[in-house]
Amino acid sequence: MRVVLAKPGLDGHDRGVKVVAMALRDAGAEVIYLGLRQTAGQIVSAAQAEDADVIGISVLSGVHIPLARQIREAQQAAGVDDIPLVVGGTIPAQDVPALTGLGVRAVYGVGTPIKDVVAGVLALNHGDLNDRDLNQGALNHGTLDGGTE
Amino acid sequence: MITTDSGIPVEPWYGPPEEPGPPPGQPGEPPYIRGPYASMYRERLWTMRQYAGFGSAEDTNERFRYLLSQGQTALSVAFDLPTQLGYDSSHELASHEAGRVGVAIDTADDMAAVFDGLPLEDLSVNFTINATAPIILAFYIVAAERRGVDPARLAGTLQNDILKEFLARKLYVFPPQPSLQLAGDVVEYCARELPRFNPISITGYHAREAGCDAVQEIGLTMAAAIAYAEHFTARGLAFDSFAPRLSFHFSSQLDLFEEAAKVRAARGLWYEIATQRFGAANPHSGRLRFFSGCSGATLTAQQPLNNVVRSTLQCLAAVLGGAQSIHVMGYDEALEIPTEESVRLALRTQQIIAHESGVTRTVDPLAGSYFVESLTSELRSRALALVQEVDAGGGYVHLLEQGVPQRWIAEAAYRSELAMASGERVKVGVNQFTGGGEDHPPRLFEVDSAAAGQQRARLASRLSGRDAAPAARALTQLKEAVTAADANSMPAFLAAARAGCTVGEITDVLRAEFGEHREPPPW
Numbered sequence: 055m056r057v058v059l060a061k062p063g064l065d066g067h068d069r070g071v072k073v074v075a076m077a078l079r080d081a082g083a084e085v086i087y088l089g090l091r092q093t094a095g096q097i098v099s100a101a102q103a104e105d106a107d108v109i110g111i112s113v114l115s116g117v118h119i120p121l122a123r124q125i126r127e128a129q130q131a132a133g134v135d136d137i138p139l140v141v142g143g144t145i146p147a148q149d150v151p152a153l154t155g156l157g158v159r160a161v162y163g164v165g166t167p168i169k170d171v172v173a174g175v176l177a178l179n180h181g182d183l184n185d186r187d188l189n190q191g192a193l194n195h196g197t198l199d200g201g202t203e
Numbered sequence: 204m205i206t207t208d209s210g211i212p213v214e215p216w217y218g219p220p221e222e223p224g225p226p227p228g229q230p231g232e233p234p235y236i237r238g239p240y241a242s243m244y245r246e247r248l249w250t251m252r253q254y255a256g257f258g259s260a261e262d263t264n265e266r267f268r269y270l271l272s273q274g275q276t277a278l279s280v281a282f283d284l285p286t287q288l289g290y291d292s293s294h295e296l297a298s299h300e301a302g303r304v305g306v307a308i309d310t311a312d313d314m315a316a317v318f319d320g321l322p323l324e325d326l327s328v329n330f331t332i333n334a335t336a337p338i339i340l341a342f343y344i345v346a347a348e349r350r351g352v353d354p355a356r357l358a359g360t361l362q363n364d365i366l367k368e369f370l371a372r373k374l375y376v377f378p379p380q381p382s383l384q385l386a387g388d389v390v391e392y393c394a395r396e397l398p399r400f401n402p403i404s405i406t407g408y409h410a411r412e413a414g415c416d417a418v419q420e421i422g423l424t425m426a427a428a429i430a431y432a433e434h435f436t437a438r439g440l441a442f443d444s445f446a447p448r449l450s451f452h453f454s455s456q457l458d459l460f461e462e463a464a465k466v467r468a469a470r471g472l473w474y475e476i477a478t479q480r481f482g483a484a485n486p487h488s489g490r491l492r493f494f495s496g497c498s499g500a501t502l503t504a505q506q507p508l509n510n511v512v513r514s515t516l517q518c519l520a521a522v523l524g525g526a527q528s529i530h531v532m533g534y535d536e537a538l539e540i541p542t543e544e545s546v547r548l549a550l551r552t553q554q555i556i557a558h559e560s561g562v563t564r565t566v567d568p569l570a571g572s573y574f575v576e577s578l579t580s581e582l583r584s585r586a587l588a589l590v591q592e593v594d595a596g597g598g599y600v601h602l603l604e605q606g607v608p609q610r611w612i613a614e615a616a617y618r619s620e621l622a623m624a625s626g627e628r629v630k631v632g633v634n635q636f637t638g639g640g641e642d643h644p645p646r647l648f649e650v651d652s653a654a655a656g657q658q659r660a661r662l663a664s665r666l667s668g669r670d671a672a673p674a675a676r677a678l679t680q681l682k683e684a685v686t687a688a689d690a691n692s693m694p695a696f697l698a699a700a701r702a703g704c705t706v707g708e709i710t711d712v713l714r715a716e717f718g719e720h721r722e723p724p725p726w
Contacts, residue, residue, distance in 0.1 A: 064284035064287075064290075064296060064300050064374075065284065066368075066372055066373025067373070067413075068725075069412070069413045069414050069612075069613070072616065072617070072725060073414075073613075073616050076613070077617070077620070089722055090373055090722060091296075115284060115300060115303060115304050116304060116539065117299040117303060120298075120299040121299070144537065144538060144539070146538045146644075148644075148647075163504060164503070164504040164537045164538065165503050165504040165505050165537065165633055167623075167634070168620050168621075168623075168624050169624055193725075195724040195725060195726065
């Protein structure tokens with residue numbers, strides 16, 4: 055399973071996204087972390103190039119709804135809106151319906167146990183017709199054109 | 204084995220040490236382990252300084268007036284992300300972020316509006332600003348000039364610690380070397396023109412919030428202080444000309460004794476570094492003063508009222524450690540920026556500790572505790588070992604460029620998450636004691652969705668109302684100043700601020716000259 059993780063927007067809090075990346079790696083997923091200040095276009099192109107099974111974003115500056123909307127729109131424009139998008143960060147419960155209404159598949163607010171995040175992301179792998187199994191688990195970092203190094 | 208939060212083994216009980224170390228001395232005297240001042244809180248309480256800012260300059264001005272009316276003794280400005288990263292509110296990347304996590308500042312006019320009617324000459328103001336610190340300082344000086352206040356009377360602190368942005372906070376713009384050059388320009392200018400201003404606050408807080416432990420927090424902070432001091436002295440500044448105005452910023456978390464011991468250790472360590480490594484002749488050059496920010500990372504979204512208790516313990520740890528100024532988190536900050544009610548409670552937390560608990564009546568009340576003295580000594584020697592590891596690895600800036608300490612922090616964060624998942628680390632209301640019914644969800648701060656649009660309209664009217672030629676000339680002169688070999692760029696930043704140039708315009712000049720930093724791979 056391949057997971058593309060990114061920090062969209064201008065927020066610099068990357069503790070959470072790195073912890074999630076390491077936990078997914080230890081659960082056997084291949085993680086491509088794109089880094090900070092990624093635009094919707096960059097995230098979606100990387101997800102395409104990496105053949106991602108899931109896209110995860112982390113937002114702690116309160117603008118998760120407009121950023122998730124931008125990414126969903128970019129996914130639709132690129133014809134890859136079937137890649138599940140999950141969102142983590144400082145997200146009040148009252149914002150969850152708006153996010154799921156945009157097509158966000160799971161929301162992991164502050165305080166979500168790490169094992170719930172991992173189980174939730176892994177469960178989103180079911181739609182993969184190739185039925186790729188979990189592999190060794192790896193952490194990569196993406197480049198702007200979506201390749202890994 | 205029972206250990207402190209940073210892994211120091213803890214014995215069942217403590218007695219006199221087998222090999223007594225050097226005596227900690229007296230408060231207000233070298234090596235300042237017991238505090239930077241002889242009388243500490245008996246004469247003057249710490250500065251109560253809640254970090255605040257959101258929406259427009261007027262919104263923030265109103266919050267500042269409220270805080271001052273409630274007994275807060277100084278201000279601390281939170282800037283929005285576009286301001287911190289050098290984008291105008293009209294920039295595409297600012298469309299949703301303008302005014303969101305701090306106040307939106309585009310021009311010196313906005314800064315003047317933030318402080319409208321507030322007594323600049325009597326206030327101490329902290330500015331949490333780093334990559335764009337020279338711009339924000341220039342705007343503040345210009346705001347003072349317009350009010351007829353002599354800039355030499357301005358007091359406060361500019362965070363201006365760009366190295367910890369690369370390390371942990373991540374709001375860098377330019378690569379490390381030109382960033383250090385700008386930080387040095389600010390420090391040099393303030394040493395000359397703003398004698399009451401702390402031109403840099405060297406910060407371990409964000410590394411700690413990002414996941415490192417107390418030993419790494421003080422070790423990395425000392426490594427950063429060394430890197431700055433080396434950079435400033437290399438450009439010709441005498442250590443004793445800037446060191447007395449260096450300030451520090453630490454986190455205050457929940458391991459009460461370790462946190463109090465941590466800052467005692469940091470004071471001793473900095474005195475040793477200042478005198479032995481930099482040959483300080485002025486004893487004040489080695490006198491560490493610090494601001495303590497209580498910890499947002501320890502707060503929980505579950506049962507948020509529990510955070511009031513956590514913040515109280517953290518504030519107490521900062522007081523027992525001898526902080527010069529303190530911010531207490533709002534209990535709702537795991538979810539949203541704090542409401543007025545929540546910041547009032549945070550301020551009241553400080554006031555209750557200050558005026559009702561009695562802990563201020565004597566200086567350094569934990570001194571002489573076998574346990575606390577042992578922790579102080581152990582934290583100091585472990586942090587010193589980390590400083591030596593950084594030296595051996597090629598120095599702090601080099602390691603930052605390679606992403607090495609960033610990886611230390613991420614690994615520590617992951618270990619602490621795993622310890623929570625396994626239940627080895629207890630978090631009340633999260634992984635234990637979770638029953639008993641849900642708290643009522645707090646009434647969260649309501650974000651004004653119109654604020655960003657209003658700020659864009661205000662910027663547009665300022666741009667159309669200004670004289671274009673002087674603004675363009677100021678930007679050209681700024682470009683020359685930042686590329687000139689020996690010139691201090693602050694006068695050029697001030698000229699640009701007076702000419703009505705915007706944060707985005709000024710930062711674009713710097714981006715064109717310096718380029719933008721790309722983070723090294725995190726693994």
